[in-house]
Amino acid sequence: MPVSNLQIEKILDHYADLLDIDGANQFKVRAYKNAARIVDGLSSNLSDLVLSGEDLTRISGIGKDIASDIREIVETETLSKLLELQEHVPEELLRILELPGLGPKKVKSLYRELGITTIAELKQNCEAGEISKLSGFGKKSEKQILEAIEKFSRRPDRFLLSTARELVEKLLQYLRQLPEIQEIQVAGSYRRAKSTVGDLDILVAGENREKIMLHFVENPEVEEIISHGDTKSSVVLNTAIQVDLRVVDQSGFGAALHYFTGSQAHNIAIRHLGLQQGVKVNEYGVFKQKEQLAGRTEQEIFDCLGLDYIDPELRENRGEVEAARENRLPGLIRPEDIKGDLHMHTSYSDGMHSIEQMAEAAVELGYEYIAVTEHSQSLKVARGLGPEKLKQQMQEIDRLNRELPEITVLKGLEVDILQDGSLDMPEYILRQLDLTVCAVHSKFNLSREEQTERITTAMANPNFNILAHPSGRLLLSRDPYQVDMESIVRAAAEKNVVLELNSQPERLDLDEFYCLRAKELGAAVSISTDSHNTPGLSLMHHGVHQARRGWLEPRDVINTRNLPELKKILQK
């Protein structure tokens, strides 16, 4: 099986961590870390590039050595350098490195001085008071390590963006009680609308920093104070999410907002650009020697560096800085561009509300059209529809369209893609529908080749319009099924199949990288909610944010079109 980008990223990242513990040159460590990050953000499959003889050094940040490392990983699924290094730097140390407060230097010291390689050994040594005898450690470090071990096992890594949104609302409400706060914004991966976030970065401009910070750490929802300073404090809330607060002057608010929005890779790219132009960029502004050239707003920062304004969702160092310099940033899709929803369920199958209720809710949202897409018969758990029930539904839709002129209801079906690549409904029925949304709901564990073959076979069917939730992933709980997504996107472009970006917060599937890839290869995308009730229709904005992260513009998304244009696209 070809090595995935994720595997390559993990190996490079492990190697960097072990080098770091081993005391290697910091810049070498950074080069590997950087390369791992680049691999993570790549939209094309490295195995394919290697096998087609592509020159990897054309990717900025990948030089001769790391290119050859990647080639070795693709060919052997491992890296001999890493294996050699593991002989004198045990891999288990990486677990210890994950504990907050312990970095490479301290981990190395624990290993060299006390021979500690596992969390269990670390715990024993703390309890025996051995750690505080080491130079650089004290009684307090011993206590903190024990606490970190305790908490580490129960704190979740990341949260769904939608979960974070709920927490943020409550938190902002609390913070705004303080009149000293003049301006407040959530930055970080939350503002970049990443599908999951690790913590919340909140930025405040205001008078009386001490009072603001005190108010922040005294929030009754705070379970633990990690740090408490004048400009920066960190706490963990009882919901287990970490929140960092920074207080800055209004004169530097834009610079701080830009800096704390990140991503780190984007910031580094911006600072490099600054250096080339002879200015220093930090979280307080853009400076020439001591003189502040910009800082009040983000727009000022970008203007000062000769860049167009870069939307937060694009700030991942995936070419946005170059595009901003050359005035070729995309005009990103916005929620108000959406004219209809092409994937939803009603009480005919496993939905809660009637077709009429869904249609009325869609009118409220200002939509021109919706498509009703129940599950097909083989999905018994969702009370999938057989031909008879579907015909009955079509008649009801005809009647509704006569009675409700404000909106058009399209006749659709979420058709199961069966294991052999056939569709779960007779063809004479499929032909009567306005559109089909086809999906994999069973046999998730086929091999990559079989799964890819299954889906591309189905896509060749002339009645196949939209591929729903293409990877089958559930964020934070289920990995995508094994499938060659690059081939799927190519097949979609060739066969005029639309790729769905499912807006359910735990799906957000099509992944952002393949949104961009779809755009590059000329495959269209539909953004749909897959709602099972009327409130579900308002989940659309989650999908739109994800689409923005994938550089999509209104013209790349079919449900930004009006009904006649949409129908033309669906008629193959």
Add this chain to the structure above:
DNA sequence: GCCGTTTTCGGCCCGACTGTTTTCAGTCG
């Protein structure tokens, strides 16, 4: 290890906070 519109050598993003120090190293984002 990577990179170059002053460079193929000599740089490499930058500042806040904490704990262990007694002027700073390590960690974090």
